[in-house]
Amino acid sequence: MPVCIFTKVNYLRLRHIYYKSVPVYRLFSTSRGNNKGLILGVYGEESKENSFLLSKASQAFDEKCNGQLSKTLGLFGNSFKKGKSHLLFGLHDEFPLVSVVNVGKKGQGFNEHEELDEGRENVRAAVAKGVLQLRSADQYEVLVDPCGDAMAAAEGCHLSEHKYDELKPADKRKPPMQLSCFTENLNADERTEVEAAWQLGATYAMSQNFARLLMEMPANLLTPTRFAEMVTEKLQELCEVVVRDQSWAESKKMGAFLSVSHGSMEPLRFVEVSYNGGEESAAPIALVGKGITFDAGGISLKPPADMDKMRADMGGAACVVGTLFGAAKLQLPINLKAFIPLCENMPSGTATKPGDVVTAMNGKTIQVDNTDAEGRLILADALSYACTFNPQFILDMATLTGAMIIALGSAAAGTFTNSSELWKLLHKAGGQTGDRLWRMPLFQHYTENMTSCQLAALNNIGNSRAGGSCTAAAFLKEFVGENQWIHIDIAGVMMNKDEVPYLGTGMAGRPTRTVIEFLKLFSAKEN
Known part of the structure; x- marks a missing residue:
């Protein structure tokens, strides 16, 4: 049987060639009652004699198909470089369609300048391309070459x-894909190790996907009430979930949080989640997430352009929930408490009107000069409440x-x-996951900017637009x-266009x- 090469152009042409009304690629998948796809990795090399090296899984598959894989890839010469992929069919009856992806140079590790593990990031991006290629060919049961890093491969696939x-x-x-690790070339011990790493990566990815x-989700569907319900449904078997209402917030004197909710017909909710994986006497780690379900x-009304994106202004809360799910699934030996307004x-x-003054739970008064700087107001009360649990850090x-x-x-x-x-x-942790963080300053200079206020102890905005992220962090610091404290401003990473190839x-x-990786590292250090 001749091998057919699916380059992007060829695939677009061939998918429209029919034999008795059946697409060509489906002749190979349905005629044998088999609809499994396979993703294989190769390493790109700079040598002119050999532009790629087969991974272990690719070598095993090449033997299985009598060298047809390497022979076919040899036709591409040096044009088959990192980030490229080719869809092939006819190599072997068991896998009618095979996506071959180039994961870059073998042995790449941590890049000090880029501050990430390039080898792992290359694997994520490469296998993700293979997944999308096979999904476009209607392949929904797919085995994936671990490409030397099963955890990274699982992350790239599931994300x-x-x-x-x-x-x-x-x-x-599109129906969900069944993704699993290709391990038939491994012995029992190797298979156990690789599958454990694959499952770890899948858990990380599923946490982020939630x-x-x-x-x-649209804001008319994901109201504060529905968010609380979904958190309960997702976490109740792993954690203790308590949902608070407005009367509770009033009893705690959360004037800043309450002031933001006053303009909406939707009732507020405050979700408190406890995961107890450590010793009973150990102080918890506090996680706090901003939960504005629509902003x-x-x-201080926003301009209409892109206002629809403000359905994701609860991204901090969403990431906290995803982190809790991942930590609980991994059974990390720590205690966590999450606070989600x-x-x-x-x-x-x-x-609330510009110029109004509200009082936070810790007794500090806040002049609200811009109602669109509301996230820091609801966080002020959530942080104050978190402090009452004497956490290891927030x-x-x-x-x-x-x-x-x-x-x-x-x-x-x-x-x-x-x-x-x-x-x-x-x-x-950011270097390992490829999802980097960058440290910003918390100088007293910014605190003085926020405490220079006409009517109250604090203003909710700075006296100029300069250093807006820094002045916001200085406000939260109050x-x-x-407590030891970390604030992560995720506004810049809220959405993805094409910057991260495996996120779409x-x-x-x-x-x-x-954050899951950080908690994993922290728990290993403490235990």
Whole structure:
């Protein structure tokens, strides 16, 4: 049987060639009752004599198909470079379609300048391309070459396969893919190790995908009440979930949180989640997430362009939920408590007005000069409440400032912390996951900017637009007391266009995997 090469152009042509009304590629998959696809990796080399090296799995498959794989790939010469992929069929009866991806030079590790593990990132991107290629060919049961890093391969596969299409017509939806690791060339011990790494990567990816699902949902469907219900449904078998209402917030004197919710008809919710994986006497780690399920700006109304994206202004809360899910599934030996304030920020006759003064749970008064700087208000009370549990440290995530988008774009999430020790672990975690963070300053200069206020102890905006992310972090710092604290401003990484090749277009769920990895590193250090 001749081998057919599916380059992008050839595939587009061949998929429209029919034999008795059956597409050519389906002749190979359906005629034998087999609809399994396979993704294989090769390493790109700079040698003119041999432009690629087969991975272990590719070598095994090449033997299985009597050298047809290497012979076919040899036709591409030096044009088959990192990031390229080819869809082949007719190599072997068991796998009618094979996507071969180039994962780059073998042995690449941590790049000091890029601050990430390039080898792992190359694997994520390469296998993701293979997944999308096979899905476009209607292959939904796919085995994946671990490409030397099964965890990274699983992350790339499951992250790229995720798509929020629940509200589209049935004929426009793609069924979920069954993705598994190709291990038939390994012995029993190797298979056990590789499959464990694959499952770890799948858990990381599924955790981020749940955050992406929440962020992508329309705000009329994902109200504060529905968010709380979905958290309960997702976590109740792994954690203890308690959902609070407005009367509870009033009893705690959360005046800042309440002030944001006043403009909306949707009732607020405050979700408290406890995961107890460590010793009973061990202090918890506090996770706090901004949960504005829609942000119109309040009286300080946002411009209409791209306002629909503000359905994801609860991205911090979504990432906290995804992190909790991942930590619990991995059974990390730590105690976690999550605090998630949920409400809408809408304009109405009952909304907070610019110039109003509110009192936070810790007793500090806040002059609200811009109602569109609402995230820091709800976080102020959530952080104050988190302090009452005497945590080991507090980590919050929030789509907080447009200034962070200007500062860092989508390359990294801005991070503010009063602990260099915690920062080192978090920074290391970002290098491993490929979802990087960048440390920003917490100078007293910014605090003075926020405490220079006409009517109250604090203003909710700075006295100029300069350093907007830094002044926002300085505001939050007033509500963490003496605790070790990390604030991650995720506004710049809220969405993905094509910057991260394995995330596709849409809400990103970043940096969920990095925070899970950070907690994993922290728990290993402590135990």
